Amino acid sequence: MRDTAASPSPGRPLTRKGLADRAGCGIETVRYYEDAGLMPEPDRGPNGYRLYGEEDVRRLGFIGRARRLGLTIEEVRGLLSLVDGERITCAEVRETTLRHLESVRARIAELRRLERTLADVSARCSGEQVPDCAVIDALMDG
Amino acid sequence: MRDTAASPSPGRPLTRKGLADRAGCGIETVRYYEDAGLMPEPDRGPNGYRLYGEEDVRRLGFIGRARRLGLTIEEVRGLLSLVDGERITCAEVRETTLRHLESVRARIAELRRLERTLADVSARCSGEQVPDCAVIDALMDG
DNA sequence: CCTTGACCCTGTAGCTGGTGCAGACCCTAC
DNA sequence: GTAGGGTCTGCACCAGCTACAGGGTCAAGG
Structure with missing residues (x-):
């Protein structure tokens, strides 16, 4: 993992809202990811x-970006377990x-x-004010 | 409503499974639509x-086709209320x-x-067996 | 007549990915 | 001291089904 230029983990720790704001999600979502096991018990x-700390910001950001790419929670979990296990290979992620x-x-x-x-x-559909519609017919008699 | 060449409603009434099979959905789904108010109390x-009866087959088929087109339950409810109210106009459906x-x-x-x-x-992503991946980096540091 | 198996009934819980609320505590500023 | 924010927990809720438990019913076969 590359280190960011920011302060390392226990500089001044973030609260739940602080973390949520930094990662651009809601505070309930943080708890949800914690319950789901994507975020560690802090x-x-x-x-x-x-x-x-900053690690959590990065991890939560990772989850958010992956989710925005449409990966399911399970897919994200898979990627995170690769990251966590340090046994990550590019080939697995690519898959x-x-x-x-x-x-x-x-x-x-x-x-x-x-x-x-x-x-x-x-x-x-004629779009006129008539009580007869091709869309309805198509759906009814499809 | 156009009449189909099929037998009218109370020829030999269908059971729940019979209806579900005719409309191509599961029997629990029928109950769900009933609870949701899309299907009338039989x-x-x-x-x-x-x-x-046959009316129910047509109605359930309508719902299924509309759902397969991706309309939400609420949208389907809207269309059905137009159909039910007889005050349906092509313009409304078109909208x-x-x-x-x-x-x-x-x-x-x-x-x-x-x-x-x-x-x-x-x-x-190189796709090689290396512990370093551009995808992960992109997601982590995005 | 009895059993087997398929069907039916109701109520309720589960799924995904969160969101939101209640009721309690805590912390800071004024 | 009190007002306002924040935090804590547990729980209910959304769509759109799906599934199960625990019972009743029915028709066919032996």
Whole structure:
């Protein structure tokens, strides 16, 4: 792992909201990822408050970016276990990524078929104020 | 509504499974749509069994096709209330359809951006058995 | 007549990926 | 001292189903 120029972990620890803000997610989401085992159990202050460091910001950012790329929680968990285990290889990561790329392409193809159907069906619709519609007929008698 | 050449409603009523099979969905789904108010409360036989007719087959088929086109339950409910109210106009249906078409196109555009990002990121991946991966770096330090 | 197996009924819990709320505590500033 | 923010926990909720438990019913076969 490359080190960022920022301060190392226990400079001044972040609260849950601080972490959430830094990573651009909600505080409940942090807890959810913790429950789901994607984020480790953090240290606690004397008042029981969670304390986070820069590592957590990076990790939560990783999760967020992966999720925004559409990876499932399980896929993210897989990548994180590679990272955590230090036994990460580029080949393994590539496999997850390409598999996901395939599924994205499949979803695009599916949506394009859908788009055509919707365009076709709505083109047959006169759009007038009449109680008779080709869309409804198509759906009812399809 | 156009009449189909099939037998009218109470020829020999269908059971829940019969209806589900005809419409190509599971029997639990039928109950779910009933609870959700998309399907009407059916008549019951003396044993309390639900009894369905051809109208129900058509309606459930309508719901299934609309769902397969990606309409939400709420959108389907909207269309059905137009159908039920008999005050259906082509213009109203067209509006739902076009709005949905827009959202499908937006999803396609979003997925295409995603596809490019994934393709880019995986192209930077050597795919070798080395403990260092451009994908992970991109996600960690993005 | 009895059993087997398929079906039906209801209520309820689970799934994914969070979001939000209640009720309690804590901490800081004014 | 009190107002406001923050934090803690546990829980319920969203879509859109799916599945299971624990019972009842029914038709066919032996």
